[in-house]
Amino acid sequence: MNFDADSVYFAKVLFSKFTFMKKLFTPFAALLMAGMFFTHYYAVGQEVLYSNHFDDPTGQLPPGWVLDGAQAPWSVASSAMAGGEAPELFLGFSFASGLSRLISPVISLDGHQALCLRLKQYLFNYEMDYGEIIGVDVTYDGGENWVDLMEMPVGLLNIPQDEFSYYFTAPQGSTELQVAFRFEGNNYAINFWAIDDLFVESPVDHDLLTGYFSGSTTPEAGGEQLYLLEVKNGGVLAQQDYTVNLFSGDGTLLSTAAGLPVAFGEKMYHLLWWTPSTDNIGSMDIYAEIEFAQDQHPDNNRTANLAIYVQPAGIEYVQIGNGSHPLNSLPCNFFNLHSYTQSLYLPEEVGVSGFPLTGLQYTCQFDADLMDVPVQIYLGETAQSSLADNWINPATLTPVFNGTLDFSKGFNNLYIPLDNPYTYNGGNLVVQTVKSYSEMVVGAVFISSIDTGASRSRISERDDMPFDPMTLPEFGYASDYYPNITLFYSTGVTFAGPAQDLPVVLAYPSPASNRLFVQSGERMTEVRITDIAGREILRENAGSQEHTLNVERLIPGLYLLQVKTAAGTATRKVQILR
Numbered sequence: 038m039n040f041d042a043d044s045v046y047f048a049k050v051l052f053s054k055f056t057f058m059k060k061l062f063t064p065f066a067a068l069l070m071a072g073m074f075f076t077h078y079y080a081v082g083q084e085v086l087y088s089n090h091f092d093d094p095t096g097q098l099p100p101g102w103v104l105d106g107a108q109a110p111w112s113v114a115s116s117a118m119a120g121g122e123a124p125e126l127f128l129g130f131s132f133a134s135g136l137s138r139l140i141s142p143v144i145s146l147d148g149h150q151a152l153c154l155r156l157k158q159y160l161f162n163y164e165m166d167y168g169e170i171i172g173v174d175v176t177y178d179g180g181e182n183w184v185d186l187m188e189m190p191v192g193l194l195n196i197p198q199d200e201f202s203y204y205f206t207a208p209q210g211s212t213e214l215q216v217a218f219r220f221e222g223n224n225y226a227i228n229f230w231a232i233d234d235l236f237v238e239s240p241v242d243h244d245l246l247t248g249y250f251s252g253s254t255t256p257e258a259g260g261e262q263l264y265l266l267e268v269k270n271g272g273v274l275a276q277q278d279y280t281v282n283l284f285s286g287d288g289t290l291l292s293t294a295a296g297l298p299v300a301f302g303e304k305m306y307h308l309l310w311w312t313p314s315t316d317n318i319g320s321m322d323i324y325a326e327i328e329f330a331q332d333q334h335p336d337n338n339r340t341a342n343l344a345i346y347v348q349p350a351g352i353e354y355v356q357i358g359n360g361s362h363p364l365n366s367l368p369c370n371f372f373n374l375h376s377y378t379q380s381l382y383l384p385e386e387v388g389v390s391g392f393p394l395t396g397l398q399y400t401c402q403f404d405a406d407l408m409d410v411p412v413q414i415y416l417g418e419t420a421q422s423s424l425a426d427n428w429i430n431p432a433t434l435t436p437v438f439n440g441t442l443d444f445s446k447g448f449n450n451l452y453i454p455l456d457n458p459y460t461y462n463g464g465n466l467v468v469q470t471v472k473s474y475s476e477m478v479v480g481a482v483f484i485s486s487i488d489t490g491a492s493r494s495r496i497s498e499r500d501d502m503p504f505d506p507m508t509l510p511e512f513g514y515a516s517d518y519y520p521n522i523t524l525f526y527s528t529g530v531t532f533a534g535p536a537q538d539l540p541v542v543l544a545y546p547s548p549a550s551n552r553l554f555v556q557s558g559e560r561m562t563e564v565r566i567t568d569i570a571g572r573e574i575l576r577e578n579a580g581s582q583e584h585t586l587n588v589e590r591l592i593p594g595l596y597l598l599q600v601k602t603a604a605g606t607a608t609r610k611v612q613i614l615r
Contacts, residue, residue, distance in 0.1 A: 083333075086152075086214075087144040087237040091126045099126065101142035105180070105217075107135035109224050114231075120157040120198045121233030128220060128230040130163070138174065138183075138217040144237055146214055150207045151273045151301055154186060154216065155236040159198035159404075161228045161480065166193050169222030170592075171230060173203065177211040185219075188593040189612065191227060192568060193363050195480050197404040197446055204240065204271050204302035240301070243331040244272035245279060248304060250325050250340040251543065251609070254450045255398065255525070256313050257348045263558065264292075264309045265543045266325040266340070270299040272333070279329035283309040286322030286342055296329075306545045317347040320454070344445060346452045351528050352395060356605040357386045358521030360486030361567045361597045363402065366496050367485060367520045368470040369412065371478035373498035377510050379429055380494040380519045381422070382466040387524065390463035394437075396525035397468070398452045400608055404480025407444040413471040413506050414438040414453065418464030425492035425515045429467045431507050435459050444481070448610045450523075458527070468522070473503040484597075484608065485518045493519040523605070542600045548593075548612040553586040555579075559602040566611075567597050588613055 093099045093113045104111060114127035126139075146152075160171065169191040174183045186203040189196075207214065218232065245268055252264030266281050279296035292309040299305040309325065322342040332338060370376035384390075394416065417434035437455040444451065477500075494517075497510035504510060543556045555564055561579035564586060568574055574591060577584070579600075591613045598609045 083241045084149070084239040085236060086147065086149065086239065087141070087216075087235075089141075089235045090121065091124055091233060091235075093124065095124055098139070103140050104137060105140055106137035107133045107220075107224075109133045109137040109139075109220050111139045111218075116231065117233070118161070118198070118229065118231035119159050119233040120200065125231050125233040126218075126235075127232075128218075128224075128227070130227055130229070131224045133224040134222065136219070136221045138219050140180065141216040143179075144214045144216070146207055146212055149239045150209070150211070151240055152205055152207060152214070153236075153238045153240045153271060154203045154205070155200065155234075155238065157198070157200050157233045158196065158231065160191070160196040160230045161404075162191060162193060162195050163226055163228050164193070165223070165226040166191065167223055167226060169220070169226045172219035172221075174217040174219050175205070176215050176217070177208060177213065180215065183217065185593070188219075190568065190592060191222070194402055194448075194482070195404050197402075197480065200234075202246070202271065204269070206302065240271055240273050241333040242272050242274045243276065243329070244334045244337075245269070245276060245299075245327050245329050245332055246271050246334075246337045247325060247327055247340045249545070250343060252309075252343070254343065254345045255348055255354075255396075255452055256345060257350060257352060258313045258315045258318050259350055261310055261312045263543065263556075264311065264323075264325070265545060266307045266309060267545070268296065268299060268305050268307060268327060270301055270303055270305075273301050275300045276329070278331075279327055281307045281309065282326050282328055283311055284324055284326060286324070291323065296327075304546055313347045315349070318349050320344070320346050341446075344443065344449075344452075346396070346454060348525070352525055353389075353392075353528055354523050354525045354605060355386075355388055356521070356523045357382050358486035358519060359599060359606055360484070360521060361599075361608070362485045362487065362518065363482035364485040364518055364520070365482050366498070367483060367494055367516065367518060368399065368468065369410075369472040369481075369483070370496065370498045371407075371472075371474065371481040374475065374477065374500045375473045375503050376496070376498040377469075377471050377504040377506075377513075378494060378496050379424060379467055379469045381419075381424060382468065382519070382522065382524075383422075384463050384465065387461060387463075387466055389526065390461055392526040392528060393458035393460045394455060394524055394526050395458050396452055396454045398450055398523035398525070399520055400448075400450055400484040401444065402448045402480075402482050402484075403444045403446055403478075406446045407474075407478060407481070409441040410444065411473050412438065412440070412442050414455075415467075415469040415506060416459040416461075417467045417469075418462060419467055420464065422465060423492045423515075424495035428495055428509045428513060429469070431469060431509065434467060434469055436506075461524075461526070469506070471504050471506045483520045485520045487517050488519065489517050491517055493517060521608075542598075542607040542609055544598050544609045544611050549588055550613070551587070551589045553588045553598075553611060555584045555586065555598070555600060557582050557600055557602060557607075559604055561600055561602055563601040565599040565601070566591075567599070
């Protein structure tokens with residue numbers, strides 16, 4: 038039988054939806070919750086105007102909070118999914134539809150105008166998207182007028198568990214504030230939205246925070262690379278006497294730049310240039326950090342590590358797949374403990390032959406760091422153009438990777454260096470991936486494309502025992518989806534001049550409200566924005582290394598930006614916020 042992978046997964050989730058919470062409370066989930074608890078350090082001058090840890094009786098609304106509009110099932114729950122301690126505020130799924138707000142009691146501003154709203158949250162999605170929207174709103178007049186601090190379509194991706202801060206200024210003369218959590222649409226389209234540790238505070242005078250940090254994850258030794266750091270000002274006073282630095286994981290300074298003026302609640306984007314040396318070839322971590330002597334919250338001045346792999350000279354690449362569908366089953370399925378998959382990539386997609394493949398790269402989103410996952414990868418070629426009816430014999434494939442992979446939290450590119458380079462000779466390329474892990478992981482997807490009716494992939498998964506890579510599974514089902522992949526190959530030629538890396542693409546600001554600025558290390562031919570479900574929203578031709586997109590008509594939320602150059606296509610996640 039020929040089943041579509043998403044159909045099988047949809048049926049599985051539909052079956053498991055009513056046992057979902059039981060499954061989440063595994064040892065892995067408990068570790069995840071404990072590891073994601075954030076400690077906040079209060080500084081002199083900071084005042085808490087309101088706080089709520091939702092330590093209230095479960096099964097009902099927190100005291101003083103009211104539900105307005107559609108009767109979405111908000112209540113205090115005995116879970117700890119948002120990253121705090123149980124209990125927490127929790128929106129589960131139901132058949133309620135429409136706009137609803139859960140509104141806080143009145144909060145006295147006590148003369149404060151500069152404000153910060155801080156909370157922990159985690160939205161775990163469902164395989165449905167009918168345009169649902171979530172938001173965090175405030176009102177200064179009892180609900181006559183609402184101002185959104187955060188608004189985004191639910192789409193198909195999760196919002197990973199984390200702590201979020203929103204800085205804003207109350208209108209002159211405002212004496213009170215109310216906070217609301219908003220859901221619009223069909224409530225059945227999510228599994229849950231969990232919120233905890235809500236604070237409304239008056240900010241300190243000096244507080245700079247790191248935000249968005251991006252750049253190439255596969256830079257080439259000897260080529261100048263550009264990394265982008267977003268600096269937020271959460272302090273009341275404007276700042277400019279600071280420095281931003283780029284470091285390797287061992288603390289070696291790689292690059293530095295003077296801080297740009299930034300006012301309260303605003304963001305500034307800094308460019309950090311770095312040229313890797315031949316000594317850097319291989320896997321390494323980099324991070325960015327703000328150097329600011331007056332900072333009253335120095336604990337938020339450093340980004341998380343960005344895992345990169347510095348390529349030797351003479352490495353080229355080809356990117357296959359420009360879809361934007363998040364898929365949990367390919368190339369690895371984490372909803373089950375063990376998975377066995379094969380995917381086909383066509384000769385006209387690969388475009389070159391006779392060169393050894395040295396690495397693979399996927400784009401994925403994980404809700405939490407997942408380390409040391411055992412994975413085996415095999416490559417080969419076949420005349421078979423479809424996997425509708427049967428697998429490719431693994432005896433005809435070559436082992437190229439046998440080890441463990443680290444999946445970083447968030448939306449990332451995952452580069453896999455091959456232990457054994459494979460020389461591709463122009464056939465239908467087969468990528469076989471066998472994965473095992475000791476726990477079910479519920480927030481793990483790979484960005485994929487679809488070739489309708491082509492059965493480009495075949496999938497098998499189970500929980501009872503690991504797969505033998507050389508023994509075909511007894512059960513498997515076909516899918517028209519295939520994971521977007523970048524193939525790195527060695528030409529044996531050392532190029533002089535700029536690095537031959539994947540296009541360095543920077544998109545800022547993120548969130549954007551009116552204009553989105555796109556910069557590329559290579560001349561862009563086209564820029565395209567899709568929603569998370571893969572629907573095209575905007576497409577424009579480009580003819581230079583810089584391009585500006587007008588995004589003021591886009592609905593606030595998460596989108597995927599695809600930038601085409603002569604060298605390939607790069608994908609970035611962007612957020613639109615009003």
